[in-house]
Structure formats: structure tokens, C-alpha cells
Amino acid sequence: xxxxxxxxxxxxxxxxxxxxxxxxxxxxxxxxxxxxxxxxxxxxxxxxxxxxxxxxxxxxxxxxxxxxxxxxxxxxxxxxxxxxxxxxxxxxxxxxxxxxxxxxxxxxxxxxxxxxxxxxxxxxxxxxxxxxxxxxxxxxxxxxxxxxxxxxxxxxxxxxxxxxxxxxxxxxxxxxxxxxxxxxxxxxxxxxxxxxxxxxxxxxxxxxxxxxxxxxxxxxxxxxxxxxxxxxxxxxxxxxxxxxxxxxxxxxxxxxxxxxxxxxxxxxxxxxxxxxxxxxxxxxxxxxxxxxxxxxxxxxxxxxxxxxxxxxxxxxxxxxxxxxxxxxxxxxxxxxxxxxxxxxxxxxxxxxxxxxxxx
Amino acid sequence: xxxxxxxxxxxxxxxxxxxxxxxxxxxxxxxxxxxxxxxxxxxxxxxxxxxxxxxxxxxxxxxxxxxxxxxxxxxxxxxxxxxxxxxxxxxxxxxxxxxxxxxxxxxxxxxxxxxxxxxxxxxxxxxxxxxxxxxxxxxxxxxxxxxxxxxxxxxxxxxxxxxxxxxxxxxxxxxxxxxxxxxxxxxxxxxxxxxxxxxxxxxxxxxxxxxxxxxxxxxxxxxxxxxxxxxxxxxxxxxxxxxxxxxxxxxxxxxxxxxxxxxxxxxxxxxxxxxxxxxxxxxxxxxxxxxxxxxxxxxxxxxxxxxxxxxxxxxxxxxxxxxxxxxxxxxxxxxxxxxxxxxxxxxxxxxxxxxxxxx
Numbered sequence: 195x196x197x198x199x200x201x202x203x204x205x206x207x208x209x210x211x212x213x214x215x216x217x218x219x220x221x222x223x224x225x226x227x228x229x230x231x232x233x234x235x236x237x238x239x240x241x242x243x244x245x246x247x248x249x250x251x252x253x254x255x256x257x258x259x260x261x262x263x264x265x266x267x268x269x270x271x272x273x274x275x276x277x278x279x280x281x282x283x284x285x286x287x288x289x290x291x292x293x294x295x296x297x298x299x300x301x302x303x304x305x306x307x308x309x310x311x312x313x314x315x316x317x318x319x320x321x322x323x324x325x326x327x328x329x330x331x332x333x334x335x336x337x338x339x340x341x342x343x344x345x346x347x348x349x350x351x352x353x354x355x356x357x358x359x360x361x362x363x364x365x366x367x368x369x370x371x372x373x374x375x376x377x378x379x380x381x382x383x384x385x386x387x388x389x390x391x392x393x394x395x396x397x398x399x400x401x402x403x404x405x406x407x408x409x410x411x412x413x414x415x416x417x418x419x420x421x422x423x424x425x426x427x428x429x430x431x432x433x434x435x436x437x438x439x440x441x442x443x444x445x446x447x448x449x450x451x452x453x454x455x456x457x458x459x460x461x462x463x464x465x466x467x468x469x470x471x472x473x474x475x476x477x478x479x480x481x482x483x484x485x486x487x488x489x490x491x492x493x494x495x496x497x498x499x500x501x502x503x504x505x506x507x508x509x510x511x512x513x514x515x516x517x518x519x520x521x522x523x524x525x526x527x528x529x530x531x532x533x534x535x536x537x538x539x540x541x542x543x544x545x546x547x548x549x550x551x552x553x
Numbered sequence: 554x555x556x557x558x559x560x561x562x563x564x565x566x567x568x569x570x571x572x573x574x575x576x577x578x579x580x581x582x583x584x585x586x587x588x589x590x591x592x593x594x595x596x597x598x599x600x601x602x603x604x605x606x607x608x609x610x611x612x613x614x615x616x617x618x619x620x621x622x623x624x625x626x627x628x629x630x631x632x633x634x635x636x637x638x639x640x641x642x643x644x645x646x647x648x649x650x651x652x653x654x655x656x657x658x659x660x661x662x663x664x665x666x667x668x669x670x671x672x673x674x675x676x677x678x679x680x681x682x683x684x685x686x687x688x689x690x691x692x693x694x695x696x697x698x699x700x701x702x703x704x705x706x707x708x709x710x711x712x713x714x715x716x717x718x719x720x721x722x723x724x725x726x727x728x729x730x731x732x733x734x735x736x737x738x739x740x741x742x743x744x745x746x747x748x749x750x751x752x753x754x755x756x757x758x759x760x761x762x763x764x765x766x767x768x769x770x771x772x773x774x775x776x777x778x779x780x781x782x783x784x785x786x787x788x789x790x791x792x793x794x795x796x797x798x799x800x801x802x803x804x805x806x807x808x809x810x811x812x813x814x815x816x817x818x819x820x821x822x823x824x825x826x827x828x829x830x831x832x833x834x835x836x837x838x839x840x841x842x843x844x845x846x847x848x849x850x851x852x853x854x855x856x857x858x859x860x861x862x863x864x865x866x867x868x869x870x871x872x873x874x875x876x877x878x879x880x881x882x883x884x885x886x887x888x889x890x891x892x893x894x895x896x897x898x899x900x901x902x903x904x905x906x907x908x909x910x911x912x
Contacts, residue, residue: 364850364851364886365851366851366854366855366886366888367854369849369851369852369854369855370851370854370855370856370859373852373855373856373859374855374856374858413807413828415828416828416830416849417828417830417833418830418866419849448772448807448828450809450810450828451809451828451829451830451833468775469772469774469775469776469807469809469810470810471775471776471777471810474776474810490728490775491723492723492724492725492728492729493728493732495725495726495728495729496725496728496729496732496733497729497732497733499733500729500732500733507777527723527725529725
């Protein structure tokens with residue numbers, strides 16, 4: 195299904211939710227809030243249903259994946275659910291040979307190293323390769339009374355795991371590949387963009403109301419490297435979703451220098467980590483795209499007073515701009531006290547101000 | 554010895570070296586170049602003299618420490634030596650209880666967690682606590698025909714190791730301390746600033762021609778947190794060295810958002826990592842302080858062609874500004890091929906252009 199065909203099936207149900215209106219910079223009563231990794235190890239109810247073993251097993255089980263996705267919505271009253279997933283799900287599903295090791299992250303037995311490895315990244319057929327993702331989304335959409343955000347890893351961040359073989363501090367092999375074999379690099383990125391597109395379209399077809407493209411490690415690149423090697427592929431993913439009628443969020447960490455470029459990839463919403471104050475991000479991105487962020491997840495560990503102060507600072511810096519979604523600057527840390535996050539939600543809902551817009 | 558008394562003993566020998574002239578933005582014939590961690594695991598001659606065990610043992614042995622410091626100067630013909638050291642040397646020397654574990658980094662048995670731990674950070678008496686540092690510097694200055702750069706960790710980065718107990722991705726405990734007990738935080742930072750000051754003054758008294766303050770993890774902070782909790786202490790360290798007659802370099806990673814603040818701490822030179830192009834850094838810092846950087850160390854692993862291209866890009870972005878020292882954006886990676894770094898030095902020396910200045 196193309197994204198234009200999708201538009202007809204896209205649910206209108208959440209078009210007037212705070213989240214979707216904020217994504218589009220339109221009038222809404224209350225600043226919406228959700229948290230990256232709101233579902234996860236910080237929640238006791240997660241730990242009790244998660245089971246052991248690879249997270250990919252839990253993701254492949256719609257019962258567990260749907261329950262895990264719902265838990266933080268119930269607990270916090272956040273304004274969106276984020277599909278419980280992982281950025282390597284599509285690559286795993288097409289048989290690239292990648293697993294997620296608890297405490298470590300994605301690990302690849304045979305890292306991507308040459309042209310012959312491209313064949314390990316065949317196109318994704320969501321119906322047969324990831325039916326569990328579709329099933330989980332469908333169940334969630336039946337249950338949820340807030341929008342569900344679909345989930346995909348951006349080509350660069352996924353590539354960095356496949357090339358390095360696992361988490362890496364410097365992404366040296368990945369950078370070497372993009373610099374020494376540009377043709378192969380772009381072929382790899384194209385395959386990974388195709389995976390992200392197919393997966394996101396299937397999530398939207400199943401009822402997701404928005405999508406987020408996670409390019410967590412994009413901040414490891416110089417602006418010039420991002421421009422040449424990464425931005426065109428992320429832009430293609432976002433563009434392919436453009437006709438689907440759902441807002442697109444484009445997120446990365448440490449992206450202060452490339453925020454304008456990430457915005458130019460065409461999303462409705464640009465994710466901002468805590469290093470760039472929202473008012474500074476607004477000056478870089480402009481008034482016509484929404485921002486999402488950017489409480490420092492480490493500050494949440496400093497307790498309620500510190501977290502609430504920092505929450506108010508983020509809200510003040512947004513200064514009532516209607517194109518704003520409150521979130522953390524990166525994912526919830528495992529040691530987070532859920533009570534503190536609950537207070538953050540309360541502060542955002544009680545004190546977040548949305549300026550009057552004429553539309 | 555105060556820094557003003559020091560000025561009288563500061564060697565004039567290297568005042569007209571390319572490095573010192575570039576630090577001061579004065580006319581010099583050729584762009585100077587050195588590399589952070591130019592001495593280290595990437596060099597076979599290092600591996601053959603380093604020995605096993607803690608790096609602190611090698612640092613405490615003037616024979617080895619001097620030899621290790623000299624190796625890259627001999628091999629590459631770089632324009633400066635950097636004292637072989639570690640940011641925890643002073644804290645270790647006053648008995649805080651910190652070691653450096655090969656492959657891991659600084660590890661603290663009993664992390665800093667409360668006011669009573671302040672007593673574990675008594676003032677440093679360089680003559681009796683770190684005589685080996687003084688001895689190493691003296692030997693080096695007798696031998697070297699390029700300036701020696703003294704070495705100290707900035708209070709925040711050292712604090713993060715002492716509080717976290719070791720390397721940390723999120724510095725959550727450190728941020729919690731600065732947010733929840735501001736008085737204790739500032740007392741800790743003051744002690745660590747005192748350690749850095751005492752150590753740097755002793756290095757200058759022994760003959761170091763410049764100093765670099767390493768605040769590697771400052772980029773983990775929001776600009777507001779940096780302003781309140783860190784900048785005053787780093788500024789105090791730099792100020793205390795101000796009368797010593799040697800240029801001061803202030804370095805951190807991921808510091809795009811705080812570059813102006815780091816410059817405002819008062820150094821002659823601001824270190825720039827590879828995420829901020831030199832021309833962008835110049836706009837932020839202004840024309841009156843020198844910049845140092847900023848080739849991506851990971852790009853050096855992509856081989857000679859990629860490294861030389863990227864080197865030329867850095868030089869082009871500096872556009873001949875006399876206040877410029879070529880370096881990497883962070884330390885040399887262990888897997889680096891020394892032959893490639895040698896070529897980088899050659900390209901900088903052959904092609905680096907210094908504009909005519911009227912002074």
C-alpha cells in the first residue's frame with residue numbers, strides 16, 4: 195500500500211488529540227507529553243511481564259508487546275503511546291542476523307562489511323515478516339484512547355549497529371565505510387531506508403496515528419558528513435510517509451549542529467535533546483515546524499524538586515508555542531523513579547501553556 | 554609559587570615557536586599541529602615501554618613517562634609535546650582512592666557521596682605528592698625542541714568520575730548532586746579546581762610552555778547547568794594560571810552549545826571537537842581567541858585519502874586565521890595507523906596557510 199492509498203484508511207479518531215494538533219502547530223488546550231522509553235525497565239509492571247531473553251521475543255509476542263505499550267499510558271496518563279519496538283526489528287525480520295542482548299544492545303554476529311552483505315537485507319514484507327507488529331498495533335488501536343506513535347530506526351543509526359557489530363562509542367567502521375566506498379554506503383542506506391518505510395507504512399495502515407524516526411546516533415557525525423551521507427536517506431523515509439496523513443517526528447541525540455538539516459528532511463516535528471534549550475532550537479528550526487523535548491533524563495533521577503524545576507524551565511523556553519510536545523531529551527533511564535515522571539506529567543498538564551493561534 | 558612569581562621563571566625559549574604564537578594569534582610561518590593522545594596505544598613503541606598495570610604506575614615513573622611523551626614528537630615531528638598524564642593524577646596523589654583500570658578508565662572504590670568525602674580531597678603539595686610529575690616535566694624540557702603542554706583535568710570531568718565511581722554514559726549521580734546539594738557541589742568543585750591549579754602551576758614552574766585543561770565530558774551538560782555549576786570553577790583554574798605567562802587551552806567534547814561559555818572562561822585557546830566546523834566555531838568564539846581542532850579521530854581510521862581530505866577541509870574552514878592549532882576533535886583512537894597521522898602532519902605543514910597579521 196502506498197502512503198497515498200493509506201490516507202483513506204488513516205483513522206480520523208485522534209486528529210483532534212492534543213498530540214496530533216501540537217504536531218501540526220494547531221490550537222489545542224493543553225501541552226501534550228509522552229516519554230521516549232516510557233515503557234521499559236523503569237516500571238515494575240514492565241519487569242513483571244517482560245520475561246527474560248531478547249527483547250525481540252517480547253516484541254514478537256503481541257500480547258506482551260501490547261501490554262507493555264499500554265502500561266505507561268495507564269500509569270502516567272501521557273498523551274501518546276509509543277509502540278514497544280526496537281530499531282533492529284526489520285533487519286532482524288529479514289534475516290540479517292542481529293539480536294538484542296539485555297544490558298548490551300543490538301549485537302550482530304557477522305557485521306556488514308562488503309557488497310555481498312547487501313543480499314542479507316532483502317525488502318521487508320510486513321504481512322509475512324513482521325505480522326506481530328501489525329497485530330500489536332491493531333490491538334493497541336482498539337484499546338487506546340490516545341494516539342499510538344509508530345516506531346522505526348533511521349537508516350544511519352541502524353547502519354551503525356550492522357557495520358560495527360554492536361554498540362560503539364566512535365562509529366569508526368561506519369564512518370570508514372561512508373568515506374571509502376560511497377556507492378556501497380548509499381546502497382546500504384537505501385536498503386535500510388526501504389526497511390524503515392515498509393515498516394512504518396504497515397504500522398500506519400494498522401492504525402498508528404503518527405510516526406517517529408529514531409536517528410539516535412546522528413549526532414556522532416559532522417554536519418558535512420550528515421549532509422552527504424545521511425540526510426538524503428532520512429528525507430526519503432519521511433517523504434515516503436508524507437502522503438499517509440500522519441505527522442512525522444524526526445529524533446536524534448547531540449544534534450545541535452544538524453538540527454536545521456534534520457528539520458529540512460521534512461518532518462512535522464523535530465526532536466531536540468537536552469543540550470539545546472528549546473528557545474535556541476526554535477531559533478534554528480523556525481516557527482513552522484513543531485519541536486519535541488527536552489528534559490534531561492538524568493535530571494529526573496535527581497528527584498521531584500529538580501525534575502519539576504527543569505520541566506518548568508523547558509515550558510518557559512517554549513513560551514506557549516503551539517507546535518510543542520513535551521518529552522525527555524532521550525529515553526527514560528532504567529533507574530528512574532516512576533513517581534517523579536508522574537509528577538512531571540502533572541506539571542506539564544497543569545502549567546503548560548499554549549498560545550492562541552489564528553488558523 | 555603564585556602564577557605571577559612564576560612568570561619570572563617561565564622559559565622564553567619557546568615564545569617564538571609556532572605553537573605559542575598560534576595560541577596568541579600572532580604571526581608565524583606554519584600552522585602548528587599536535588594530537589590529543591598522540592602518546593599512547595596507537596604507537597608500537599608505546600606498547601613496548603608502557604608495561605602492564607595501571608597507567609598511574611607509568612605516570613609515576615619519570616623514565617617511562619618522559620620517554621612516552623617524547624615518542625610521538627620523534628615520530629611525527631609535531632609542534633608540541635603533551636605531558637603523558639591522566640586527569641585523576643592529583644586526586645590519586647592526595648589519596649582519594651582512584652585507580653585507572655586498563656580498558657575501563659578511572660575507577661573509584663568509594664565514590665564521592667557526601668560532605669565527609671571532602672576530607673579525602675586535601676590540597677595537593679606537588680613537591681611531595683607528585684614529585685614524579687615535576688621530574689618528568691624537567692627532564693622533558695631539557696630534551697625537547699618543541700613546547701611542552703601541561704595537563705590537568707577540569708573540575709567537572711574529574712568530579713564526574715569521583716561521583717559516578719567510574720566512566721558513565723549519563724552522569725546521572727553527578728547531575729543529581731549538583732541539583733540537590735548545590736553547596737556541597739561547589740565545595741567539591743572548589744577542591745578539584747585547587748588540585749588542577751596546584752598541579753598546573755607546578756608543571757609550569759618546572760618548564761611547561763602552555764597548559765591544557767581537559768573538560769572532556771562538559772558536553773553532557775545543558776548550557777544552563779554548565780553556566781551555574783561548572784563554568785565559574787573552570788574559569789577560576791584558568792584565571793589562577795593567568796599570571797604564569799603561558800597560554801591556556803580549554804578543551805571539551807560535544808560542546809557546540811557551550812563554546813562561547815568555554816571561551817568566556819578566559820583561555821587563549823578554545824578546543825573544538827569535530828561536530829562543530831571550525832568556521833562555525835570561529836563565528837561563535839570570535840576572532841580574538843585561538844581555536845584548536847578538529848579532525849574527527851574516527852576519520853583517521855578510514856585511511857590516508859579520507860584523512861587527508863578531511864584535514865584539508867579543516868584547514869580551508871580556518872581560512873588562514875593565525876589563531877589556530879591543528880589537532881583532532883578528541884584523542885587518537887587506539888586502532889589508529891600511525892602512518893596516516895604522519896601524513897596528516899605533513900599535509901598540515903605543507904598546506905596549512907597563515908594569513909598575514911599586523912601586530
